[in-house]
Amino acid sequence: MESCKLTAHELLEKIKNGEIASEQIFSDLSKRIEGVDSKVKAYVRTSDSQPLVHNSNFRGIPVSIKDNICTEGCNTECCSKILVGFNPPYSATVINKIIESGNSFMGLKCNMDEFAFGSSTENSCFGPTHNPWNLECVPGGSSGGSAAAVAADEAIWALGSDTGGSIRQPASFCGVVGLKPTYGRVSRFGLIAFASSLDQIGPLTKDVRDSALLMNIISGYDPNDSTSINTPVPDYTKDLINDAKGIKVGIPREYFVEGLDPEVKLIIEEAVNKLKTLGAQFKEVSLPHTEYAVPVYYILATAEASSNLARFDGVQYGLRAKTQNLIDMYKKTRQLGFGDEAKRRIILGTFALSHGYYDAYYLRALKVRTLIKQDFDNVFKDFDCIITPTSPTSAFKIGEKVDDPLKMYLSDIYTISVNLAGIPAISIPCGFTKKGLPVGLQILSKHFNEGMLFRLAYAYEQNTEWHKMKPKL
Amino acid sequence: MKYEAVIGLEVHLHLNTKTKAFCGCSTEFGKEPNSQVCPVCLGFPGSLPVYNQTALDYAIKVALALNCKVQEYTKFDRKNYFYPDLPKNYQVSQYDLPLSVCGFLDIELDGKLKRIGITRVHMEEDAGKLIHQDNSSLVDFNRTGVPLLEIVSEPDINSPEEAYEYLSTLKSTIQYLEVSDCDMEKGSLRCDANISLRPAGEKALGIKTELKNMNSFKGVKDALSYEIKRQAEMLDSGETLTQETRLWDVKAQETVSMRTKEGAKDYRYFPEPDLPPFIIKEDKITEIRKTIPELPKEKMQRFIKEYGLSEYDAKILVNSGAGSRFSEEAMKAFPDENKKPVANWIIGPLTALAANYNLQIYELNISPDNFIELAMLVEKDQAISNLTGKTVLEEMYKTGKSAKEIITEKNLAQISDSGSLGGVIEEVIKENPKSVSDFKAGKANAVMFLVGQVMRKSAGKANPKVVQDLIKKRLESA
Numbered sequence: 001m002e003s004c005k006l007t008a009h010e011l012l013e014k015i016k017n018g019e020i021a022s023e024q025i026f027s028d029l030s031k032r033i034e035g036v037d038s039k040v041k042a043y044v045r046t047s048d049s050q051p052l053v054h055n056s057n058f059r060g061i062p063v064s065i066k067d068n069i070c071t072e073g074c075n076t077e078c079c080s081k082i083l084v085g086f087n088p089p090y091s092a093t094v095i096n097k098i099i100e101s102g103n104s105f106m107g108l109k110c111n112m113d114e115f116a117f118g119s120s121t122e123n124s125c126f127g128p129t130h131n132p133w134n135l136e137c138v139p140g141g142s143s144g145g146s147a148a149a150v151a152a153d154e155a156i157w158a159l160g161s162d163t164g165g166s167i168r169q170p171a172s173f174c175g176v177v178g179l180k181p182t183y184g185r186v187s188r189f190g191l192i193a194f195a196s197s198l199d200q201i202g203p204l205t206k207d208v209r210d211s212a213l214l215m216n217i218i219s220g221y222d223p224n225d226s227t228s229i230n231t232p233v234p235d236y237t238k239d240l241i242n243d244a245k246g247i248k249v250g251i252p253r254e255y256f257v258e259g260l261d262p263e264v265k266l267i268i269e270e271a272v273n274k275l276k277t278l279g280a281q282f283k284e285v286s287l288p289h290t291e292y293a294v295p296v297y298y299i300l301a302t303a304e305a306s307s308n309l310a311r312f313d314g315v316q317y318g319l320r321a322k323t324q325n326l327i328d329m330y331k332k333t334r335q336l337g338f339g340d341e342a343k344r345r346i347i348l349g350t351f352a353l354s355h356g357y358y359d360a361y362y363l364r365a366l367k368v369r370t371l372i373k374q375d376f377d378n379v380f381k382d383f384d385c386i387i388t389p390t391s392p393t394s395a396f397k398i399g400e401k402v403d404d405p406l407k408m409y410l411s412d413i414y415t416i417s418v419n420l421a422g423i424p425a426i427s428i429p430c431g432f433t434k435k436g437l438p439v440g441l442q443i444l445s446k447h448f449n450e451g452m453l454f455r456l457a458y459a460y461e462q463n464t465e466w467h468k469m470k471p472k473l
Numbered sequence: 474m475k476y477e478a479v480i481g482l483e484v485h486l487h488l489n490t491k492t493k494a495f496c497g498c499s500t501e502f503g504k505e506p507n508s509q510v511c512p513v514c515l516g517f518p519g520s521l522p523v524y525n526q527t528a529l530d531y532a533i534k535v536a537l538a539l540n541c542k543v544q545e546y547t548k549f550d551r552k553n554y555f556y557p558d559l560p561k562n563y564q565v566s567q568y569d570l571p572l573s574v575c576g577f578l579d580i581e582l583d584g585k586l587k588r589i590g591i592t593r594v595h596m597e598e599d600a601g602k603l604i605h606q607d608n609s610s611l612v613d614f615n616r617t618g619v620p621l622l623e624i625v626s627e628p629d630i631n632s633p634e635e636a637y638e639y640l641s642t643l644k645s646t647i648q649y650l651e652v653s654d655c656d657m658e659k660g661s662l663r664c665d666a667n668i669s670l671r672p673a674g675e676k677a678l679g680i681k682t683e684l685k686n687m688n689s690f691k692g693v694k695d696a697l698s699y700e701i702k703r704q705a706e707m708l709d710s711g712e713t714l715t716q717e718t719r720l721w722d723v724k725a726q727e728t729v730s731m732r733t734k735e736g737a738k739d740y741r742y743f744p745e746p747d748l749p750p751f752i753i754k755e756d757k758i759t760e761i762r763k764t765i766p767e768l769p770k771e772k773m774q775r776f777i778k779e780y781g782l783s784e785y786d787a788k789i790l791v792n793s794g795a796g797s798r799f800s801e802e803a804m805k806a807f808p809d810e811n812k813k814p815v816a817n818w819i820i821g822p823l824t825a826l827a828a829n830y831n832l833q834i835y836e837l838n839i840s841p842d843n844f845i846e847l848a849m850l851v852e853k854d855q856a857i858s859n860l861t862g863k864t865v866l867e868e869m870y871k872t873g874k875s876a877k878e879i880i881t882e883k884n885l886a887q888i889s890d891s892g893s894l895g896g897v898i899e900e901v902i903k904e905n906p907k908s909v910s911d912f913k914a915g916k917a918n919a920v921m922f923l924v925g926q927v928m929r930k931s932a933g934k935a936n937p938k939v940v941q942d943l944i945k946k947r948l949e950s951a
Contacts, residue, residue, distance in 0.1 A: 070519040083518070090512055092519060192518040196746035225521050226748050304746055307551050310562035311516045315612070326610075330555055353553070353741035362743060 003028040004153045005470070008061045008210045011156060015060070022058040022104075025156065029062065033108070033154050036473045041129050042139075042149035043108040044079060060103030063214070064155035066146050067109040068116055069201065070190040071095055074107050078192050079124035080114045082337025083318045092190020093225065094159060094201050094218045101217045110158060111145030114339045115309065116166055116194040118142050119411045122402055123341045130398070131173060132471040133437055137395040140170030140411075146204045147174040152473055157214055158204045163194045164297055165390075165415025167202045168427035172390035172440025175429045175469060177205045177457070179215065180415075182447045183422035184229035186215075187222030193308040195301035196227070198419040207467045208428065208458045212236035215450060231448060239451040244459035245279030247452070250383040254290035255414055261393045267431035267439045268389045271460065275387075278459050285383065287375040292368045293417040294409060299352045299365040300420075306349030312337060344405065373421040380446040385456055388414050390427040390440035418444055426453040429466040438466075474709060476670040478701050479678060480630035481592075482639060482693075486622045486653050487599065487661035488531045494598045494620035495522030495565065502659050506604075506613035514618035516560030521747050524549075528596065528620035531652040532572055533753065533761045535622055536594045538650055538768060539643075541576030543758050548750035549596070553741040557612055558601035566623075568742040570750075571595035578626075578646065579770060580638045581788075589639050590627030597621045616660070622653075628667065628678075633697035640664060640690045645769045649794035657689055664693050669714075670704045679704075680714040684728060687721045696721040700728055772797055780804050780812040789820050795835045802841035807848065814852045815845070822863045826870060837870045844869075847876035856880070857887045860933050889936040891943055894927070897935070898943055901926045912948055920944055 003011060003025050014020040037043055044067055065071055068078045070088040072095075077083040091099075098105055113123035121129040121144025129144045131137040132152040139148040143160025147170035150158050160167040162180035171178025179202045186201045193199060203214035216237065221230040251272070256265065272282060314320035314333035321332035338346070352361040379386060391411055401408040418425040423444055430441035441460070445452040461467055493500055496513035512520040536543050550568035576591035601617040603610050624643070630636050644655045644662065655662045669681035684700060687693045700719070707714055719728040744750075767775070769791045776787040776797075790800040800819050804812045819834065823844065827834045847869065851862040857880060868879045880886055888894055901923055902909055911919035920941060927940045 076519075078518075086518070088512075088517065088519065090517075090519075189521050190519040193747075224523060226523050227521075227746075303743060307553050307563050307741075307743070310553060310555065311518065311560060313555065313557075313562060315557050316515065316560060317517070326557065350741065353743050355739045355741075358741075358743075 004032045004156065006156070007206045008157050009213055011061055012213075022060060026058050026062060029106075029154065029156070032152075036132075036152055037154055039130060039135055039473060040132055040148050040152045040154065041127060042111060042145045042152060042154050043106075044077070044111050044124075044126050044145070045108060057104055060101070061156050062104050062106050063098050064106045064108075064110050064146060064149050064158035065095070066143050066158070066160045067112050068161055068192040068194075069094065069159060070192065071105060071109070074109065076109065076192065078115045079112050079126055080312075080337065080339065080342065081125045081319060082312045082333070084125070086318050088190070090190065092201075093187035093222045095190065097218050097220070103217070106155070109145075110143070110149055110155075110160070113142035113144070113166075114342050115192070115305070116142040116161055116163055117305070117341045117345050119165070119169055119408055120396070120398070120401065121145060121148075121170070122398060123339055125339060128398055131395045131437075132473055133175065134395065134435070136397055137437065138173065138398050140173035140391070140395060142166040142170075143178075143204060144170045144173075147171050147176055147178065150174070150176045150204050150206060151471060153470070157206070157210050159201055159214075159218070160204050161191055161194070161199055161201050162415075162419065163198045163301060164419050165412040167204060168415050168425060168440065168442060169391050169412060171204055171427040172429075172442075173395040173438065175432075175438030175440075175466070175471075177203075177208055177211045177426065177428050177467070178440075179203055179211050179426045179450070179453070180418060180424060181215065181219065181450060182424045183419075184227055185424070185448065185450070186218050187220070187225045187228045189222055189224040193304075195304040196308060197304060198297075198301055200419075208426075208454060208461045209237065209240055211426065211457075212240060212454050234451060236451060236454050239454040240458040241455060242459050242462045243279075244275055244456055247280045247385060247456055248383045249275070249280050249282050249456070250285035250379050250386045251282055252287045252290065252379075252386060252388060253284050254287050255388040259392050259410065259413070260389060263433050264389050264391075264393060264439050267433070268387075268441060271430040271441045272387060274464065275456070275460055278463060280456065280459075282387075283383070285379045285386065287372075287379065287386075287417070289368060289371045289375050290417060293372060293420060294413055296365045296368045296372065297412075297416040297420060298348065298409060299361050300369065302345045302349030303352045303362050304349065306346045306353065309338075309342065309346055341405070369420050372417055376417075376421045376423055376444070376446070384445065384449075384452050386444040388442045388444070390414060390442040394433045394435075394437035394439055414442060423447055424450045424453055426457050428457045428461060429469070430460070430464070431466060432469070438469075474705075475673045476701070476705050476708065477673045477675075478631055478633075478697070479628045479669050479671060479681075480632075480636055480697060481628035481667045482626045482630065482636060483665045483667070484624040484626075484640070484643060485663040486535070486624060486647065486655065488528050488620040488622060489651075489653050489661075490525055490527045490531065490620055492525060493618040494525050494528050494596075495618055498618065500619045502661075504615055506611070506615060509615045510617070514560070515614055522565065524748060525620060529751070530761055531620075531650075532594065532596050532622055533758065534650050534652055534765060535624070535647060536573035536576065537758070537762050538646055538765055539576040539578055539591050539594060539624065541573035541591055541594050543573045543753055544570065545753055546570060546750060547572045547753065549745040549748045550742045551745050552597075554738055556600070557610065558603050558617070560601070560614065560617060564598060564600065565745055565748070566597035566742075567595035578639065578642055580635065580642045582635060582638050587629075587635065589629045589635075592625040592627050594622055594624050597623060633694040633701070636666065636697055637690055637694045640693060642769070644690075645792050645794075649766055649768055651794065664690075666693060666697060668697055668700050668704075670701065670708060679708075680716050682714070682716070682728075683718045685718060685720055685731070688723070692721060692723055695726060696728060699726065703728065766794065769794075769797070776801075780816075781810070782812060782816055786813070786816040786820060790816060793833060796833055799835040799841055803845050803848075806842055806845040809853075815848060818844070818848045818852075822866055826863075826866055830870070838873060839866075839869050843875050850876055850880070855887060855889070855936060855938070857885055858928075858933055858935075858937060860928075861885050861887065864933075885934060887936045888931060888934050889939045891939070894931075894935055894940060894943060897927050897930050898940070898947060901930065902944075902947065909948060920948075
């Protein structure tokens with residue numbers, strides 16, 4: 001039972017020294033899942049016969065996989081009724097890379113908001129995941145299952161996907177490390193698309209070293225993904241040097257305004273002070289187009305989603321409603337198959353792209369996206385990193401925001417710009433609220449500078465204890 | 474009233490790449506349904522497209538051959554609509570920044586040259602094929618994702634004949650580039666037409682209809698002719714036309730309304746986020762320009778100049794790229810200055826033979842040298858008659874042997890000596906006293922009948938010229 005509490009790098013060391021076998025890790029994980037997942041519900045379990053690990057091949061350290069990343073032979077359903085039973089005839093590139101690295105992946109998939117639409121994992125057709133730190137709270141989303149599994153020691157490490165904060169915000173809510181890589185760093189082949197120009201797969205881990213290790217495995221050019229970029233992958237563990245001296249960090253004033261929970265603000269300020277004592281140099285900076293990030297994001301992301309989700313029509317796979325004619329089949333299948341939030345986003349996106357509205361919405365949003373990107377380019381001329389809260393609040397109660405989509409959308413206010421700009425960002429645990437809920441610190445850097453994120457995050461982590469805290473379950 | 478037709482054509486062309494536009498599946502035609510598919514062309518969730526570089530090169534080649542400006546920055550867009558033959562329910566196409574713009578194609582009609590503007594040539598992917606049966610419909614995705622070019626003309630075409638000529642010239646130009654087989658029957662070339670009428674001499678455009686479902690060049694011509702008549706009748710009787718899409722019904726030889734403008738779809742185009750934009754550099758364009766062969770128009774002019782052919786003959790000979798290569802080799806192998814006999818043999822017997830077997834002349838496996846050997850035997854040596862020549866030509870195709878071999882084997886050599894012909898001539902004169910007396914009465918033509926009889930009796934082997942001379946001599950001396 002103990003091995004599942006360890007990090008991947010600790011376990012790899014133990015495997016190397018012959019102190020533990022992969023089978024033991026699987027068996028411990030299995031027991032842990034049996035023990036606590038009825039409370040946390042981090043995993044999607046559509047049938048009891050579902051294998052815990054893919055093809056029972058216990059190798060290396062198992063990675064837990066979000067339900068929107070294709071795994072050959074294991075259902076990949078995006079937690080949507082429309083894809084129930086979908087068993088892809090191929091694996092995502094990241095899955096193949098995990099296998100090539102001598103590791104394996106869990107057969108059970110991690111819960112998520114349907115098609116990654118959401119910030120709380122309440123939009124799953126399989127029901128919500130519960131935050132391991134407080135079972136009445138959400139784990140964040142959309143990669144809430146992956147984050148909760150890691151936090152609850154039901155996973156050693158996990159993969160999520162991040163379109164507007166879907167790795168970082170749940171990492172923050174669950175007190176784990178979550179990284180959104182540079183757009184093009186990790187192949188999207190096999191990731192069921194939400195918004196193609198924003199989506200990236202990334203790691204959710206117990207500490208920064210595991211994040212670097214998993215990035216070493218999944219990063220790199222993929223000829224099957226035209227948007228993946230052919231630039232060498234450094235060994236990210238080389239950046240784990242516990243030295244923050246001279247790192248120039250910008251604090252964007254637009255992020256410390258109304259809407260930021262005072263308690264969260266205080267915790268972030270303490271973290272900044274800690275980093276100052278470690279030698280990092282801080283200065284206030286401005287990202288003037290920040291206020292447009294949320295509207296721009298919800299136009300572009302929903303526009304792309306409306307088109308990406310058009311293929312779920314009942315013709316080839318997934319749910320097909322029984323009807324008498326084609327148009328009714330389309331309508332009924334999609335009416336029954338998609339949840340409310342998916343429908344809301346498809347309608348929003350369809351509207352934004354419609355004749356007569358395209359220029360005012362989509363085209364305008366594209367232009368503002370460029371301005372947002374330029375904001376970051378300007379800051380990174382003089383700074384190595386930017387530090388912000390990951391989320392304006394800690395985890396909220398299940399059901400608290402489901403009826404107020406706008407309020408829900410604002411919980412991604414600090415993470416969305418990063419996707420619009422395509423830059424990398426990491427969320428690391430930096431404290432707890434009085435109610436015992438974790439708070440995340442977000443570090444941003446320029447394109448392909450994940451190394452800088454690891455360096456600063458590692459320095460902070462080595463000089464704090466937050467990442468060692470475990471929820472009581 | 475007298476009207477002028479304003480016609481623009483939209484041609485869709487399959488590029489003959491080995492693999493599809495965005496995946497590695499084969500593009501081969503006529504295979505078992507759904508045997509050439511993969512997660513990418515089936516639009517499975519998580520799959521991503523990667524554009525075929527050869528398709529891009531071919532597209533640039535076509536654009537350059539049509540005198541278009543290839544744009545430095547070009548991108549793909551998604552055209553969104555639901556249809557079961559479209560697995561992603563969007564087609565990857567190009568919208569506001571197409572591959573190339575502002576080209577032209579010169580056509581010739583009744584000896585007059587006319588320049589037809591090309592608005593744009595852009596890249597896209599084909600959809601699948603629906604097969605309707607009884608109460609259900611089946612989908613074949615083999616064609617899904619085959620690279621297509623859309624070639625849009627300016628509304629510079631003013632008659633069905635011009636439209637036909639534009640399509641023929643376009644087809645022969647593209648066949649020269651060897652990037653598409655341009656076969657309308659296989660669907661590798663398809664054509665839609667936009668047509669409106671306006672009173673002759675007026676500038677303002679009338680209300681247009683879009684015509685679809687024509688499956689031959691003749692169909693395009695017929696549909697346009699029908700539509701001109703229909704629109705003119707409506708305008709003459711004071712009716713207002715509606716902007717609509719009409720389908721050509723080849724059986725009924727009429728167009729039928731499919732949908733009006735109100736029912737027009739909103740395709741919600743937006744940039745395809747899965748494919749980054751292309752930057753096409755000048756050196757790539759230069760490199761591809763080098764691969765463009767001499768095109769039919771230039772070749773025709775050269776044939777007229779170098780081989781002394783008539784414009785009519787030259788135009789036929791350059792119609793297809795491979796065919797024109799055959800013709801040129803044959804003309805070079807023919808020793809005389811005057812190449813007219815070679816042109817005659819190609820346009821006549823050789824083309825007829827190929828058509829008979831549904832082949833192109835260069836697919837008959839008769840080499841230009843062997844072909845010229847035969848032409849020489851007929852035209853210069855007069856070793857065999859024209860008629861025998863045609864028989865020998867068919868034998869050459871069937872057996873792969875040379876003309877000389879066949880003539881020897883089958884004993885087909887022409888009989889020209891009076892000794893061996895004398896007996897037959899005597900027989901014929903005896904059997905046809907009427908013709909003999911006609912000739913003697915001054916009907917010079919009667920001799921041709923007698924020649925024909927001799928030819929028949931000698932199984933075509935007699936030299937008709939010699940026979941004619943011999944008969945004349947024989948009758949005049951009698």
